[in-house]
Amino acid sequence: MDDIYIDALRGVLTDRCTLQAVRDIEGGQSAEALWQAIEESGFADALLPEVEGGAGLSLTEAFPLLELCGAFVVPVPLAETMVARSLLAQAGVPRPGGSIALAQGRLQNDDTLVCERVSFGRVADWVLVGLGKTCLLLPADAAASTAAVAPLDATLSWSAPAQAAALPVSGVADVRVPLACVLAAQLAGALMSVFTRTLQYANDRNQFGRPIGKFQAIQHQLGVISEHAFAARMAAQMGCSTDRLRVAIAKARTSEAALEVAALSHSIHGAIGFTEEFDLQMYTRRLHAWRQAGGSESHWHDVVGAELVDRRDGLALDLIRATTDPA
Structure with missing residues (x-):
């Protein structure tokens, strides 16, 4: 990968994702300002083709960027959003604004869809949920949220009526x-x-x-x-x-x-x-x-x-x- 991408993302995270900022978001402060800065930098679309506004990077080429998300303990699902937007583009599903978490779900007897301990579930705008052989994109604000042990994680559940807003995503065998x-x-x-x-x-x-x-x-x-x-x-x-x-x-x-x-x-x-x-x-x-x-x-x-x-x-x-x- 060209070092220009790595240096650019490191610069954004150094300026906007300090450990104090991470502490504030973990403590309950809104992550909107940090996500907006990341969104404006264009890195959330790094895996999209250039014709769709992305950088055209492959997953292998994007490894240093994903690694930086861990090195800076980024308190929003930037790495997950990069991959999720790429999967949505491949499936021909319109990409929503905001961050996207990835999770595996299960249906309860009352048809409630539950995702246990979703990584970044507390701060994500959307969740790409794997459910058997299907995959759904669901708005996080339509789910009932229960705090998990990790401060940024949450168990999310969508009632049957709330699932009406889901968008089916084809081509994702196992999220x-x-x-x-x-x-x-x-x-x-x-x-x-x-x-x-x-x-x-x-x-x-x-x-x-x-x-x-x-x-x-x-x-x-x-x-x-x-x-x-x-x-x-x-x-x-x-x-x-x-x-x-x-x-x-x-x-x-x-x-x-x-x-x-x-x-x-x-x-x-x-x-x-x-x-x-x-x-x-x-x-x-x-x-x-x-x-x-x-x-x-x-x-x-x-x-x-x-x-x-x-x-x-x-x-x-x-x-x-x-x-x-x-x-």
């Missing part, structure tokens, strides 16, 4: 695949941010007359964090596609890394890392939330395992080569 794809990329960005911040802290924090990063035990923990962060980033980059198996590997590896990196970074920081005033917790909370969203590592490990078991032609090694080939 969990694009959701897991963007979550893996954002996890990769957040993991790298946690690593760099923890490394800096270890170099700055002095104990017994020298930086704690000079102690062998801390160096070992930093080494493990770096292994997980860089391996997860590579998996997310190779899995930034529409291929279900590649996405499964990417989400499984990044979710697995999230658990280890969050624990080790807090171990190095000690008690200060958990405090509200310290920035680390803003990243590690996202690691835990995104690890579970769209299916945790155990779910996607099952997907990969089922593919290996059901494979009738070729060797398992052939499958591994095919899914790890960066080309």
Whole structure:
């Protein structure tokens, strides 16, 4: 990808998506001003063809942009909106203004459509919902909202009459695949941010007359964090596609890394890392939330395992080569 796109988005996020702005939105302040600035920058349409006002980027080319959304813990579904608008364009569905979350839904006995713990469900304008073999675009303000553990997430439910406003979207077989794809990329960005911040802290924090990063035990923990962060980033980059198996590997590896990196970074920081005033917790909370969203590592490990078991032609090694080939 041309660095001009990466630098431009980084500039927008540096100016408008400070950690204080993230704190304010998590605390209940409106995200409208931030989303409007992002909308005006044009990055929400980055995956659309140029004839439709986009940049014509492929999903693979857009990986650095999706990763930046995680590195800046962007408190609106920018990465999800990029992918959702691309899916709507491919299906020939008019794209609404505003942000779009991705979620998997289920129908209750009374025909209420429920989406559990929607990532960015509290701040999204629309939700692209996978429901069996169908996919629906629904307005978020028509849903009943229940707070989830993560401050930006929510469980959303649409009554049968509220579903009348839904727009059917064809060609999306399983919304969990694009959701897991963007979550893996954002996890990769957040993991790298946690690593760099923890490394800096270890170099700055002095104990017994020298930086704690000079102690062998801390160096070992930093080494493990770096292994997980860089391996997860590579998996997310190779899995930034529409291929279900590649996405499964990417989400499984990044979710697995999230658990280890969050624990080790807090171990190095000690008690200060958990405090509200310290920035680390803003990243590690996202690691835990995104690890579970769209299916945790155990779910996607099952997907990969089922593919290996059901494979009738070729060797398992052939499958591994095919899914790890960066080309």
